[in-house]
Each structure stands twice: as structure tokens, then as C-alpha cells.
Amino acid sequence: MALLTQLNDDLKTAMKAKNKIELNVVRSLKSAIMNEKIELGHDLNEDEEIAVVARGLKQRRESLDEFERAGRQDLIDETKAEITIVERYMPVQLTAAEVNDVVKQTAAEVGATSQADFGKLMGAVMPKVKGKADGKLVNEAVKKLLQN
Template identity: 35%
Template sequence: MSECQVMEVLTAAMKDAMRNRDKVRLGTIRMALSELKRIEVDEKSIDDTRALAALDKMAKQRRDAISQFESAGRTDLVDQEKRELAVLHDFLPSQLSAEEISQLVSEAIRESGAESMRDMGKVMGIIKPKVQGRADMNQVSQTVKQLLN
């Protein structure tokens, strides 16, 4: 089982968090490493692309939890989820701007020859690997819908 660079970076960050006694950061990194190791065992290996996809999924789960806790008025849990989300963002590639997403979607539409909403799956299939971990897929989906209409 080979280790990917994302796991190496997370392991080094975990050691730093232990030295600095940063409980929130340490807990979040341990949770992320645990998930990546589970994936590695299940799939026999893990590469950086798969690791970033898993971290992106964890970040999305935090964003969803934040909106649910906010609607329930649980500010204590919102704060915890926001701290965890901030830690996860440290290990994800920089996020794309709305302009960059729009440009990538336009290129994917041209590349796929999409003409209507029926072709949305083709466009998403082309764009997803390019933006994985760098953009919220809901935002990408909305941009595709706008440009196909």
C-alpha cells in the first residue's frame, strides 16, 4: 500500500498539531486520516486525486451540517463545524472563482458539443475531474444549467 502525498502532508500536520496542542486541528486531521486509511484499505490503494475527492466530500458534509445547525439555532455546533471546515480547507487546493468556473464550464460545453439540458451529464463528466476539490459541485452545476439555458 503506497502512501499518497496528501496523506504524508496530513501526517506531518498531525504531528505539528500534537506539538502545538491544537485539539480542534488535531481531531479534524485524525478524522481525515482515518477516512483516507479506510479508503486505502477498501480500495487497496489511494492516490492524491482520490484523497482530494474524499477531503472535498468531508468539506461538503461540514457545509451541509453548518446550514442544518444554523436553521436549528445550534450556534455551538455551527462554530465547531466551521472550525473543522477551516482545517479541511488548509489541505484542499485553492478554490476557483466564479469566473474561472464559468470559463471551465464554457470550455466543457464546447468540448462536449452540448446544446441543451439533456447534455448536462456530458458536460459534468468533462468538468468534474478538472474542478474536484477546487469548487463546490453545486455551484458548478448551477453554472452549467445557466449556460445551457
């Protein structure tokens, strides 16, 4: 529940500062966590909270891609600011080199050597990097390793 407490504190701070973007982002994250809590019927543990925040981050990144394709600079700037705010609630993200190391180590553990082992390797890597690395980055690292 530490994340929910932090969100409540940040919500108050954003209200006092009259920071509309931060206020909207914090409210949406808090709402998403509360909705997930209601849906699951129990208080969320830290991993479940991070998963909710990661979903919010992924949605904003997908929106950013759409806005960039449409050339909507006003929405691009706002979405980038939102992404920066959401990232504050995520654990420290792994670098590409660290993701590659995890992928190589996991490939050795599960014996993945060819493209046919893609699903098996992804299934083994994702729980290890959950919340710490973007799925797209992991996907690219796995593809690169299995192509060699």
C-alpha cells in the same frame, strides 16, 4: 503519500499545541484516508486522497447548513473552524468566473446547447474541475449556461 505525511506532521503539531478541534479534524482526515486505502487495497494516489478530503469537506458543509437551520451557534462556530482546517488540505479552489469559463469551453467542445444536454455537460466538466471546484457551483454554472 505527501498528504498523509503532512497530516502526520500536523497531528503532532496539534497535539503539542493542545488544539482539540484541529486534532480531531486531522485525525478524522487521516482515518478516512487510511480506511479508503484499506478498502481499495492499495496506496492512494493524489487524486484519490483529494477525493477523500473533498468528501470530508462536503460533509462538514452539509452539517453547517443543518446547524444553521437549527440555530445551533455553538456547533456552527466549531464546524466553521473545522471547514477552515480541511480547506488547507484541498487544492486551490477555482473562482466562480473560472468555473464559468471551464463550463463554456466544455459546452463548446461537447456541443451542449439545451437543457437536454445537462447530464452530458456535467459529465464532461466534473473531471476537469475535480477537487478544484464545488459540485454545487458547477451545477449552477451549467444550469445558467444552458438556460440562455
